[in-house]
Every structure is written in C-alpha cells, then in structure tokens.
Amino acid sequence: MNQSDYSYGSLPNDIALKIAYSLEVPDLSSLSCCSRVWREICGSDCLWESLVKERWSLLYETVKDPNFKDWRGFYVKQHEEKKAQAASVVNVVEHCSQSESLEILDYLQAIECLKTMHFGFKDVQMLLLRPRLNVLLNLIGLNYCLNILQVPHLSLQAVHIVEALRNSKIADRQVFVQWWKPGRWFYGFRIRNDSFRCVSLEDLAVEKDEEVLAVLEPETTHELLTTVQISVVNSTSNLQASQSSP
Template sequence: MNQSDPCFLTSLPDDIAHKIVFLLQAPDVSSLGSCSRTFRDLCGLDSVWLGLCRDRWPSQEIVQDSLKGWKGSYINKHMEMTEKAKIVVKFVDQCFSNESIEVGYYLAAIENLRMFRFGFKDVEILFFKPDMNVILNLVGLHYCIGWLGVPVEDVIEALRCTKIPDREVCVRWWKLGRWFYGFRMHDESRFRQISLKDLIKGGEDEVMRVLHRGALHEVMRVQISVTKLIPVSSWATY
C-alpha cells in the first residue's frame, strides 16, 4: 500500500498514530492534521500542543488559552516571539554599514535575545534561516553557546538541519601594538573568514573569545562582516 495514501494513515492503530503525532514538531503536526478527519482530531488534542509548548519553552510558564486551548497558547506565544525577533532584526539592520557591524552593536543584539528570553528552539526557528543576513545567524549561534549553554553538538545539528553550517562571516579585530624596549610597535590587524560550523567546533577559540569580549583592553575594535549581504525576508510560521 502507498504510504502517502490517506487511507494508509487512517488505517494505523490508534496507539501508533498517537506516537507519530507526539514525535512531530508544530509545523508537521499542523500539516498532518490536514490529511484526514482522524488526524485533524488527533493533531488538535490539547495534550499534543501542551507537549509542544513545554518542549519549546521549558523554562517559561505558558498559560492555556481559555478559548483555543493549548494550540492557541502555542500560536500566541510563537507570534509573540516572532514580533520580538523582528525587533532584533530591525536593530541589526539599522546598525549595519557597508555589509559589516561593529561588535558593540553585535553584543547588544545578543543581549536583546537574553532580555526577550529566547530559547534554543526559538533561535533555531527564527534566526537559523538560510535567507537571513548571516550576522543574524551568528547572533543566534553565539547566544545559544555563550548564554544558554547549549551543547556544541546540538547547535551544529540545528545548523545542519536548517542548512546554514557552511555560511561564512569575516571577523576583523585591531590590537594595540606591543611595547618593546620602551617603544610601542604598530597596532596589529587580524582577521578570520570562517564558517558558522567551524567557529564553534573549537578550532577558532581566539575568534570566539574576541567576539564574546568585544572591544576592550588590548583590543581596540572588532568588526564582523559578510562577503554578500542577503536580505532578511523570511519568517517561520508555527
């Protein structure tokens, strides 16, 4: 029997159908719910959407929508996070100049994610997008690693699933010249062009330290740039 045939789906035992639905993410649950009346009812269960809420926002208390249940709560919260993400995107766009951004603005964008209480799945859905400015990808990546403490392996898997692990950024920083026998040498300029994946795999720890600390002490200026600016126009739906 053709497994894409709706008759095949509706012929599944109830316990198997339940297990399938509970393994899916929100967009897939919504898609499956349009396949048949049986799956529409199953994918609309409060228990399914309560699980999705807890999975996406484990550290936040989500209140059940009195009219639309937990599905309504999920959609409401998703739209709230989407609007907050747009604020961050607008901020980065305004701070962008000649396809680059100064590290102070970059770190401020990360702080906005912290202030808005973005979770890992929020970042994956709203910032790990291949048609976004790669700097926004980097902001989300850095936030997950540096502030949320997400394991590197999980972040790399999220980059792979969203098809952005090989997108590249160029990080350039300027260091004060060292003193040598009473004379200060010329200021040093360094740069690395590196993929998102390689940036967090441990081979470029110096670059990550520079990004995390910003411009202070011996580092006078840090600039993050892209070789090709890609318009930001894509937003996830629930």
Template sequence: MQKGKADSISIISSLPEDVALKIASLLQVRDLCALGCCSMFWKELCFSDCIWESLVRNRWPSLSSFHFPSSSSTHSPSFEKLFVWKIGLQKWRKLYLERHVELGVRARSVVKFLEACSRSESLEVGDYLKAVDTLIGTMFGFEDVQRFLFNPQMNVLINLVGVHYCLTTLGIPGDNLVEALRIHEISDRRVCVRWWKVGRWYYGFRMRDESHSRWVSLADLATEDDEHVLGVLRRGAVHEVLRVQISVVGRPSKPWSCNSYTEIN
C-alpha cells in the first residue's frame, strides 16, 4: 500500500466520531452521498439516522411529529445521536428518499395538469388554484418548489404557481423568495393577470362588466409590490369578480367558451 494512502486512511480512522459526524452534518445531500461512497467508515456514518433525521426535518418543517418516525434523540447531531448511529437504523434515510420520489411524481402531475390547461398560454384561475391546492395537500417544502417548479425551461405559469404557494402557504419572506427566483433565473419573467368584475348599477341600469388587466413579474409578486394582483389570484372568481385569467405576456387570452376540465392525477 502506498504511504500517502495509508496515512490518509489512518487520519480518517483516528477522527473522533463526534467530529466526523459534525463534518457529515454540514454537507448537502449530494455531497453527503458522495462522501458515503469513500469508505466503509463514511458509509456507515453518512447513511445513519442521526444525519438523515435533521435533513428530513429541515426540508419539510411543516410536517407534524405524527408523520415522523418516533425518536428520543434531539434534532441536531450530538453525542446522544451516536448511539442511534451504532444501532444502524436507516428509517430516516428511507423516509427522505421515499418522500423525495413521491414529491417528484406529484410535481410532474401538477406540471402536466397545468400544461394541459394552458395550451393557448393562458390559464383560468380555477385550474390555477386547483394546482396550488395540490401542493398544499402534498405539503411541498421550499426546496421542493425550487427543485421541481422553478425551472426556467418551464412555462412561466408553472413558476407562478410555485411563487403563489411559497407566499400563501409556506410564508417564505419576500427577500428570500426573490433570491431563489434570481438564482433560478426566473425573477424577471412576467405574466398578465386579467379579471372581469360585475358592472356597477347606475340609476337602475347595470353598466357593462368591467375588465382589468395587469402585467407583473414574479419578483414583484414575491415582494408583494403589487398586492392587489396577488389578492385577486388568492380569491379567484368570487362575489363581484366573474372571471380571472392568467396568461403569458404577449399571448392572446382564451375566449369565454374555452374552459378546462382536466383533472390532476
């Protein structure tokens, strides 16, 4: 065996377990898995529950304790968690991987649904809110939205659904959301929101229905610079608002007779 390689193995083997655990706990999932392939020592540590429990809780903080495996350990890597590592359980890693795959499948179904509903580059608010409700029901996390819905190659209407969910359900601060949009290069993408309101009554006669439209960027919505538009999207077609439609800027709107009845699988 070469001297340099032997010295490297010796250094790794001599690391205190809590130090090695701290190193692994600072890594992202991809780097953690890569480190776990380096040796049996790192494989046993990087694939242990004491690491993956924190990854699960950090990625999906909205999940209640009911959804998590029972654990008597604390949430952050510590000496106590070394005992869990020694047992060799991997229920948290399994939960992370299964949920990651599940959310990927659900995200693809939402994307297909939105694509089917917006073939002419416009989307009715009922379908829009149905997609948002699917994200709520599946309890997507902020990382999931960025990974699956903030792709610049996707239709901007899909990006918009992700922004709406982050604001109204996850409560992501505007600055954090704008930074995520900037990183994914979609902050300047724009949509046109149109809504029709029942005409006002004037001396016993009802005036024509009122048409309103606004062009807005994803970054503007994230910072709520145009709070009125966000309010229209949140409420949908209710009370005096007859219809709300979102379209890609520069694209013609669908006629009144074109309504989508596509279901999300």
C-alpha cells in the first residue's frame, strides 16, 4: 500500500462514508480518483442507491430491490437518459412557442412528459431552470416541482427551488398568464370572466400569487377553465390582450 492509500485508509469506514455522502456527484467522482481506498468507498452500492433515491424518488420506488447491484451504473445511465429526454421536451415546447406563447394543452403535455420520465428536482434544476432557455420552459420545470413532485411551499426544498432560480439568474423572469373561466348565467348565456396577470418565477415559487398558481395547476385547467394562454412578457400578443381587456 502506498503512502496515499495508507493515509486515506486510516479513516474509519463510517467517517469516510459520511464524507462521501456529503459531496455532490462531480466532487464524489473526483474523490474516487484519489486512491484505491477512496475509489472503493465512492463506488459503494449503499452510497449510490442513496443518490438514486434522492434524485429520482418517484423512479426509485418502482425499481428498489434489496438484491439489486450496481446502483452507480444505474445512476449514470439515468443521468444520460434524462439529458436526452429533456432535450426532446425542450425541442417540442420551443417549436410550440415560436410565437412566444404556449397553449395550455401543450403546457400540460410537457409536464406530463416529465412525470412519465420520472424527473427529479435535480434534473429540473440542471436541465430546465437555465437562463438560456425560454422562460416558458423555466415555468414548466417550476410547475412540475410544485405540482408533480409536490414540493410544499415554505419547506426546505422550496427554499432550494428559490435558490436554484436565483443562482440561475432567472428568479425575476416573468410570464404573462391570461385565462377565461365561466361566470354567471345571464338570460340563458354564460358570461366569461377574463383575467390576466404578469408574475415572476420567484413569486410563483413562494406562493405570492395564489390565483395564478391555481390557474396553472393541471387539475384546475382541465376541470374549471375554458381557456388559458401563457406568454412571454412584452410579447405582442399579451400586450394587445391587456389593452383590449376591460
């Protein structure tokens, strides 16, 4: 055993594992290159199973098996698959939103795709909460965290969402949401109530505008509303809509 292996190996296994557990995946991979001992510790199944569970909790529940081995290989494979899947969602949404607006059915379909792909919070953070992407894609990622992953407002993970928005410099990005829902009956006709709002991603993350949040919830849009339009702020379409509304 060389000097490097001796010094690293002198740590008790439980302490070495605690150090490994505290690291992000890129740092974990770097540490595994330091010595044979660290390579064995950083490649342990219990560590990578924990990382899979943390990142893909929905997927983990469907595949967990006490006899399963090679959780590290499973993690790497899933990471590459999620990158490819996110690219397909981005392409579809950007094609649908070439006019800087997104129909509600396309919006809901994108969220459903992420659910089918078992995206976790880190996937959304790395692949959708990015400044170079259309703000509508940022919104889809945020809404997925709040409604599908069911991250409760004011929880520690909700704080992480706000931090992710700020670190990516997209917290202040705004979307224009316009909706029409059935109003009261008047002489046999149903009067529509028109509403619209400009709201930032951070305001949605901290639940500052509950009405818009309710409008964007998948169940609400299906059951209660007739039409919802989501647009990039300052686009021609939402400017004209706001000017024509009473």
